[in-house]
Amino acid sequence: MTPVLRRYLIELTQAESIELLWALHCERMATYGFDRLIYGFTRFRTASSLGDPNDFVxxxxxxPAYTDAFISEGHYHHAPLVKWALENDGACSWAILADMMSSGTLTPAEQxxxxxNIASGVTAGYTVSFRSVSKRAKGAIALTARRGTPQSEVEAxxxxxxxxxxxMNNIVHLKILSLPYxxxxxxxxxxxxxxxxxxGDGKTMQDIAQIMGLTQATIEKHLRLARDALNVETTAQAVLKAAFQNQMFVLEA
Incomplete structure (x- = not known):
């Protein structure tokens, strides 16, 4: 490992916010020719869905015009490399797209x-799919080469x-999971x-009211508003979702 890479990894592991982490990573990946990145992660995948896009990281x-179309307009549903990432772990060259196009295996939606992507200058790069121990969780990152870069240069x-x-991307992924989002x-x-x-600590409404110095009605109001904010139906779901987002037990700055 080179001293430059070692220093970078130390900076990554010490980053205290996703914003700082992402800025460091985008800058570093650009030194390899990947000047546009898109990272996605879900903890709410099912057999037929990636879950609510509002819950994606x-x-x-x-x-923004590209990401708005890719996510908000649902292009990711039919993206060949998103499909690959859901079914595999590791790195995949975008050369596979040329093979799929020449063999006629793309569906009309995938085409x-x-x-x-071609119209947006997203033509050469690599996708890295991260391994997960949960069948409901999946993350991946698409590394897009600079406009006009042929895939052959990316391969070199x-x-x-x-x-x-x-x-580096594996460490970034693991670090993102540890930071509030x-x-x-x-x-x-x-x-x-x-x-x-x-x-989450197992306290009753009466216990919480006493601990927080509030009435039980006020505690129930706070929990209802928390459920509404997190778009869930039960308090147990709210606890789970807030924990996933690292919104609970956060050290105050």
Whole structure:
């Protein structure tokens, strides 16, 4: 391991926010020619769905117009490399797309996504799919090469640095899982978070009211608002989801 890579990995592991972590990683990946990244993670995958997009962890430095279309308009549902990532672990060269196109194995919906990517300058790169111990969780990152870069140049970079790039992305993925991430409109207030924390500790409504110095009715209100913010039906689901997002038991700055 080179001293430069070692220093970078230390910076990654010491990052205190996803924003700082992502900025460091985008800068580092650009040194290998990957100037546009999109990372996605879900803990709510089922046999037929990736779950609610509002629950995804999505990080990207692509033009917002690209990510808005890819996510909000549902292109990811039919993206060939998203499908590959869901079924595999490890790294995949985008050369596979040329093989799929030439062999005619793409569905019309997949072909439409490929054409959208070509029009957006997303033509060469690699996808890294992260291993998970949970059947409901899956994460992956797409590393897009600079516009105009042929896949052959990407392969040359990967041949020399691929193992290091996979290592760095694996560490970034694991670090993201340890940091607070709040999807839009799902942030909890301090009181809502505190009430959920005591529920998670097994306290009753009466116990929580006494501990927080509030009435049981007020505690129930905080929990109801927490359920609404997290878009869940039960308090148990709220505790689980807040824990997944690292919104509970957070050290105050």
């Amino acid at each position: 999505i990080l990207s430095n692509h033009d 439409k996504v490929v054409e959208f 970079v990967w041949s020399e640095h691929g193992d290091d790039i996979v290592l 709040t999807p839009p409109n799902q942030a909890l207030t301090k009181r809502q978070r505190e009430a959920l924390e005591w529920v």
